[in-house]
Amino acid sequence: MSDRIGAPGTGLSRREFLAATGGVGTAALAGCQAPTSQANTRPNQSSTTPNSTAPDLPLTSPPEVVNVDEQGGKVTLKTQPAIHEAHPLESMGGPVKLPRVWAFQADDRAPSVPGPIIRTTEGEDMEVTLDNTDGMRSHTVHFHGVRKAWKDDGVPTTTGITVDPGETHTYTIPANVPGTHYYHCHFQTHRHIDMGMYGIFRVDPEGYEEADKEYFMTVKDWDSRLNRMMAGEDVTYSPRNRNPDVFTVNGKVAPRTLHPEDGSPMIVEQGDTVRVHWVNGGYMSHPLHIHNHRFQRVEKDGGVIPEAARYDMDVCNVAPAERHTVEFTADADPGIYLMHCHKVSHVMNGNFYPGGMLSGVVYKEVMNTDIFKQLMQYAGYEQ
Incomplete structure (x- = not known):
């Protein structure tokens, strides 16, 4: 478990968080089902097969930052069938659960x-080994942004390279385009991304200077029928008739997104420079809005935006596979401010509002307030 609190990046340490909150914590109640959209009816438990419960599968963990430089320029990715709890509690329209995902697992870390x-x-070359020795399906890995050899593009149709069950394959990925990028499985892409096979690839430029706080956030839309079908439920799904009903930030829906360890709050202190790397891992565009803060977009798909072309904004539309890096100063009245998609139906858990694709900017200065304690109760934070 990381010692950092908040979204992946450079949040507070756990000790700083507990000191700021005074040790706030509540007990959590486990949940078990995905929300139902107005257009779809979820079958009840009696219509599922025994495979739908799959008690032997692991639960997913929050994404971690893997510094490949510290590992000699090498990382191994495995795929692991898992159960994904986007929000395990009954609060705010929950529980929200994807009963089957295919998670990436780096080295000996959790999926x-x-x-x-x-x-x-x-300037570094990176060796990425896709280990599919225990897999049941073929996979590949495709990295956006960087320029690489043809054979390392990760597309089976055009390279002839597929990593079948029982096989491993090593890709050489040069870090020759600095910025924030995206990677995903490119075998039967329309399903494999929707089963969870996607992530962020970050190339720091030479001499990179981090902001006071720096966070990574991937947003995604899901049609839970696919995940339920793959878990064995009696439900039909077609990518031609995709109807998303789950909307996540770093894999979680609100209020779980505000959980300091399982979610992705952006924890700041008054006067911090804050840099946020937004990546869209889904198939819909998401206009992301931060309350009470004006930010500037400084990178797009790894390309640096010249200072003369930057301007203050508070909504940034992020299309599928796009990467936008924004910066702002934490200079508002210390409080708790939302960060959410402004397609308001995406900020729902089923028919419950608010939920879904919503997180927040949380000032350290207000972590000892009653309203913060209430949010932690909704999120299920347990000290």
Whole structure:
């Protein structure tokens, strides 16, 4: 477990968080079902097969940052069938659960959805081994952004390379385009991304200077019928008739997104410079809005935006596979401010509002307040 609190990046340490909150904590209640959209009816438990429960499968963990430079420029990715709890409690329209995902697992770490945040430095070559020796399906890995050899593109149709069950394959990925990028399985892409096989790839430029607080956030839309069908439920799904009903930030829906360890709150202190790397891992565009803060977009798909072209904004539309890096100063009245998709139906758990694709900017200065304690209760934070 990481010692950092909040979204993946450079949040507070656990000790700093507990000191700021005064040790706030509540007990959590486990949940078990995904929400139902107005257009779809979920079958009841009696219509599922025994495979739908799959008690032997692991639960996913939050995505971790994997610094490949510290591992000699090498990382191994395995795929692991898992159960993904986007929000395990009954609060705010929950529980929300994807009973089957295919999670990426880096080295000996826990499987996660999104996959691990793979981080390296400009000028380094990275060896990524896709280990499918225990797999049941064929997979590949495709990295956006960087320029690589044809055979390392990760597309089976055009390279002839597929990593079948029982096989491993090593890709050489040069870190020659600095910025925030995206990786995903490119075998039967329309299903494998929707089963959870996607993540962030970050190449720090030479001499990179981090902001006071720096966070990574992947947003995604899901049609839970696919995940339920793969778990053995009696439900039909077609990518031609996709109807998303779950909307996540780093794999979680609100209020679980505000959980300091399982979720992705952006924890700041007054005067911090804050840098947020947004990645869209889904198939719909999401206009992301931060309350009470004006930010500037400084990178797009790894390309640096010249200062003369930057301007203050508070909504940034992130299309599928796009990466936007924004910066702002934590100069508002210390409080708790939402970060959410402004397609308001995406900020729901089933028919319950608010929920879904919503997180927040949380000032350390207000972590000892009653309203913060209430939010932690909704999120299920347990000290």
